[in-house]
């Protein structure tokens with residue numbers, strides 16, 4: 001599907017009479033943590049692609065694991081325990097790689113393939129991330145994993161900027177050979193494959209720049225600065241911050257920064273994002289529309305008369321080990337149910353209270369911060385207003401909503417220019433004049449209400465974790 005998508009998208013550009021010869025460089029962004037297992041001999045296939053045939057027909061037998069594991073997979077708890085043991089514990093693994101072991105992280109996913117499908121692993125000559133797989137298709141040769149997306153694998157030492165030998169060995173001694181050598185995100189990997197030159201009219205000098213993860217690319221596209229917090233409201237909700245001196249914790253992740261090789265980024269991923277908002281919308285509105293959802297949200301007062309709900313239809317990442325639905329009244333007493341309007345207000349308030357307290361746990365100071373919002377739900381002004389009130393901060397969006405694609409384009413531009421001059425990324429992008437729009441400001445009086453609710457939420461979250469563990 002991913003291979004076929006490349007020809008489909010480029011075919012659409014052909015139909016729109018797009019002039020491919022204008023493209024000087026390409027970068028891209030791929031969903032983080034997913035892995036692509038290239039079968040022995042595929043490197044040769046990539047070098048000899050025939051423009052008369054589709055990528056799909058030529059590459060469909062090139063994968064030793066036909067269904068690429070992606071980030072939604074949580075089936076690798078056993079492998080997580082092994083990697084943490086190899087590192088010397090959860091905190092030790094976080095100190096090396098920026099994260100304790102997470103089921104979706106690629107190292108644990110690869111270890112599962114090594115253990116459960118040894119023949120498939122043996123028949124693999126190269127393992128790409130979704131991002132480096134994208135670059136590989138365009139280059140017609142294996143591209144390296146970039147350091148920023150490579151930080152989401154539980155294998156990469158974010159201080160030495162190399163695979164960590166004891167973690168590689170805990171998986172398989174030959175794994176480093178199959179992973180290649182990580183490179184900075186802003187680096188040129190090669191020129192475009194002749195397949196794309198002959199089929200679509202790209203110029204042979206078009207450069208392929210490292211592709212990176214969707215979240216690092218979003219950080220680049222949103223031009224995050226210190227004291228900004230970016231919130232991506234996609235299928236999941238992801239909060240990210242720019243950090244100079246990271247503190248490694250067993251909650252959240254630290255990645256190498258995609259645009260400044262001496263800096264880092266912190267990331268908090270919540271699985272129950274838009275999909276869970278949709279779930280509540282579909283259960284509690286008559287016509288399952290966002291318009292009705294917004295009306296119900298605005299019909300309830302700020303603070304929802306003290307009602308707090310927890311909505312985890314999917315097992316959550318932060319906090320870990322919690323699933324299900326839990327409702328509390330203004331005295332923190334468990335209740336059976338809420339009215340439809342209370343549910344709608346409760347899901348949005350509870351999600352942003354959670355984003356706030358967990359960002360604070362990473363050492364983020366809310367005073368004077370700006371929130372940059374992106375992703376599908378950043379189109380919803382009622383949701384953004386609640387976010388602004390809970391963080392007591394203004395919310396901005398930018399003209400181009402898809403910050404991950406935009407960031408990839410900016411990384412491509414920066415990479416080709418960096419070879420001729422040394423202008424820092426942030427300065428170059430300031431000059432580009434892309435505008436942020438202020439779309440929400442805190443409502444007077446909301447800070448006092450949400451400061452109290454944030455304290456209650458912290459305690460109730462602990463209670464919910466206990467309630468869940470006593471059930472399971």
Ligand SMILES: Nc1ncnc2c1ncn2[C@@H]1O[C@H](COP(=O)(O)OP(=O)(O)O)[C@@H](O)[C@H]1O
Nearest residue numbers: 233234235236274275278290375376377379380
């Ligand atoms: N007006 C809206 N209000 C709230 N959520 C919305 C709205 N429009 C789209 N969404 C949500 O945005 C999500 C898709 O966001 P997107 O950033 O494209 O996802 P992904 O993370 O998969 O790239 C959908 O799941 C949908 O629920």
Ligand SMILES: O=C(CO)[C@@H](O)[C@H](O)COP(=O)(O)O
Nearest residue numbers: 031032071234235236238269
């Ligand atoms: O796992 C993470 C980050 O660690 C996710 O953010 C994925 O990178 C993709 O998210 P969606 O695009 O599905 O929201």
